[in-house]
Amino acid sequence: MKLLSLIVKNVGRNLLRSALTALGTMVLVLVVTLVWSVLHLIDLVTEEKSHDVKAFISERWSVPSRLPYSYASSLCEGAARADHPEDIHPTDAMAWQFYGGTLDPKNPSMKSMVFCIACDPRKVPTMMSGLEGLSATEDAELHRSVERLLAKRDGIILGRNHLLALSQKSKDGKQSMLEDPLGRKFSLSGFSNFKGLDFDFEICGVFPPGRYDTLAVINRDYYNAALDAYPPSHAGVPHPMADRSLSLVVIKVDDMQAYNRVAEQITTSLRFQNPQVKCETESSGVGSFLDAYRDLLWIMRVPLTLACLGTLALVLANAISISVRERRTEMAVLKVLGFRPGQIMFLVIGESVLLGLLAGFTGAGLTYMTINWGFHGLSFPMGFFPVFMIPINALWWGVAVGTGAALAGSLVPALSASRVKPAEVFSKVA
């Protein structure tokens, strides 16, 4: 305990140096935490699950996927045949129809675009990934939003980014959309393949911050009704999306064995030939999309991480080396008093590790609070992930990184300190 107390006192001996080292550590841990948070989420979503497996069924060859809506009910049943009791039915399923509309039809742009998923609202809390780990409050509010969407056919649940866009649009001096969005109305005009499909919506909920900031959910009945109503007002010509409005079917099965069975049911079924469909697990589907970013992810995983850790180790090593060099006389005195080399090494390593550990934890903690609470997530352009949240594990990463780098950086100075020869030191001092 005396040694520990000495370690703590040594850290406080040169407060300026300790502060600079701690700040440098915190800053570098911040970068590592940000990078690892991105990689962590990507690894999570691309990790193959062993149970409660979700699968995506989409058009086999082309992107974007456009399937006839008539495929929906059968695919939601996993293409199980009524006369084959051994066929497996998914435990849950959800059909997605994509719709894109703009808030500003005269000047459509990315900023004014609202990308919607038309679906059965009841499936939102159970089938949309990323909504599992919500707090009790957020979960309750999501369920209330779903109830409102079920009751209001022209309702919409929005992501936060769309609320921001709407609040900028309405500059009429009324209360900001962000504070009180429920019940507010707005219109969307279909663009690109959805041109001609215009909707009036009433906001009935907001997604919690995170993965759905840039998405919205609408009632599929409202969307399909608009598709059905198109021909009468367009000389009997159906909308181009009418027969290709189904974008994706998400199913859930118990485990990989069930998935393999259902996948076979779907891909061998003769009902889905024009166009053909493809069935893949959620992790595989996300993985193939992220494959284009594989080099970028490698740069983050290897050179960037190593550079940060290396810089961190150097900062800590530098600080502890300077400290050891300045205290050579002291090390010599300790030896004369009977301290063993191992104990002196422990003192030096302990000093560095204590600083690294505390600074690493603080750095990661501050990153967690600032990014999650202050910025509602890290915005990084990677596919359909609008934001990355810092996981609570990051606190341990900070501790591990700070401690590990401190240990690596202090080994050589500690060894040097343990090898101080009192006779040499005192002859110089004299």
Place this chain on the structure above:
Amino acid sequence: MTHTDTPIVRVEHVHKFFRRGSERLDVLQDLTLDVPEGEFLGLMGPSGSGKTTLLNLIAGIDSPSEGDVWVQDERISAMGEGQLAHWRTRHVGFVFQFYHLLPVLSAYENVELPLLLLGLSAARRREQVLNALDLVGLSDRIRHRPGQLSGGQQQRVGIARALVTDPVLIVADEPTGDLDARSAEEILDLLGAVSKSLKKTILMVTHDPRAARRADRILHLEKGQLVEQATVV
């Protein structure tokens, strides 16, 4: 010993005190002193008597709390920090007890340091540095670093550095304090020679009676006041 009677240094009613928290420490009290040009003056006294403080005031390293210090008709006590730095380079050579040579520079480079502030050509600087080192008997050590020189040799380099700008005043704060007896004698001989041959005014703080014997005059300080003078015959 002959020297002119015109005082090159005039200290008039100088007070110097320091504050330590709320406490005031009076180091020098109403001190008046003249130093003629060319004099080798020794300052002696017990620890804390104010002799180093007085030396620092005359060398322009510190400023009095009250009173004036004149060197060669220049009222240095009224100069600002920048002016004093400029003045010191050109008028004062300082010899330290612990030499205070820059350890990474050679003897030549240490002596050259003050000349770099005078805007001299490289050739001119070289000439002056070599003269100074020759004067102190270290012409064969110009490339040596302080770590490669003995204490006495390092002090010689210090004296060469003090002389190289041809200052009007040399101040030495216990120049033999860190030397063995033989080295100390050599340094004192050197200072004496500098005083006589170059007719430099030298102010030396010392505890060493041998050093005191080399001086033309000894001043004793006690509790910040001059208590007696003695002229060494």
Place this chain on the structure above:
Amino acid sequence: MQGELIVSELVRLALTDPRSLWVLLGLAVGMVLLLLAVNRIPLSYTLRNLSLRWRTTLMTSLAFTLVVGLMVVMLAFTTGMQRMTDGSGQPGNVIVLAEGSIDEAFSNLNVEDLGEIENLPGVRRDEAGQRLASRESYLIVKQPVPHPKPGRSDSRFLQVRGITDAAIAAKVHNIQLKSGSWFSAAGVEDRSGVDSKAAPAIQAVLGEGVAGELAADRTPEEAAAGKNPHRLDVGDRFRLGEKDWVVTGILKSSGATCNSEIWANRAKVGPVFGRENVTTLVLSTADADAAVQLRDFLKNNYAKANILPQVEKEYYAGLSETNQQFLFAIIVITTIMSIGGIFGVMNTMFAAISNRIKDIGVLRILGYARWQILVSFLLESLVIALLGGLLGCALGSLANGLTVNSVVGQGGGGKFVVLELVVDANIWTAGIFVTLLMGGLGGLVPALSAVRLKPLEALR
């Protein structure tokens, strides 16, 4: 919001106007030269102290090496991406998509509208009098990867461009073949005389990037038997959409987005993937001004079709939005890491000053002014930084020429590309500027602390 605008503007300047970097570097170098000019304390004093404490100097410098080296590699990525989007498109071309399309993949042109547009006066003709207008179908298709490497996905996305007339398309896009020939009018290999029930392979011309990507699917035996070990070449076959494809040519496409595309006959491509619509019409005009005129006419005065006309160069420039986001991320990461490096050099300099307090006192007594001490220590910090930063630039430059995969484009749409990392003079400029900035900032506070010392206190 203001901060976002300022940073966006800085990013835009950095991307579009490298002169701003050169100006900044010029200022920084000017400051360093000024410091050297006014420095009175010998530089040998500074350099020797650095070599005396060589371990500390080395560790501090290496931290700079890592920060700057990483920055150079990341900037090489964005520069490569910028070069790709800048190198794509022809100045005289107008690209026409369906109105409201955010990307070619989401466009669906009405074929009945295209004839009249192609015959507009601004569209130029070739020697044979044919209109230089190319109707194309741009598709993103999924392909299973036959032998996925560990940790890699078992499928990938490929970009297929269905071309109506290869010869016209080559003239419109001003693109040549590196090897081989264009696909035939039929679009499939000639199997006359071959006794085989198998359907003829679809002929395709590949960009070099995608040719390399597909080559990775070959077994070692196939690779050994192929003409080129690193990419597919003329005569090589691959499987896509349950069809056999045969390579007839390789595009000379390095540095453009078509580097990652598979070009084939549109009539063959559409049925394979169930997308028989025309997504894109590319019109060739006389020059850049003519393209602007045609674009403006189509946008403002042509109401017969719901189209979105853009000058092709501007269309591809718009794809660099992703690049700007990456560049912003790089700036943020580099800034944060630099701050860590600055704290590191501050530690080193504070320690150096602490060790040399007596030197500082002596110099002050000798007459050196405060600012001269400041200059000396600032230079010391800058030397440490430069040692590491220059090495970082040099090591980072080793990434020049490496190829990486990425996505360029706006949200919702995007092109999968193989791009080459480019380390150019601008990146060196940025690297040296960041080095000097870190060294200057890291040395300033310790140097200021050094000059506050009183000479007498320093000597005690």
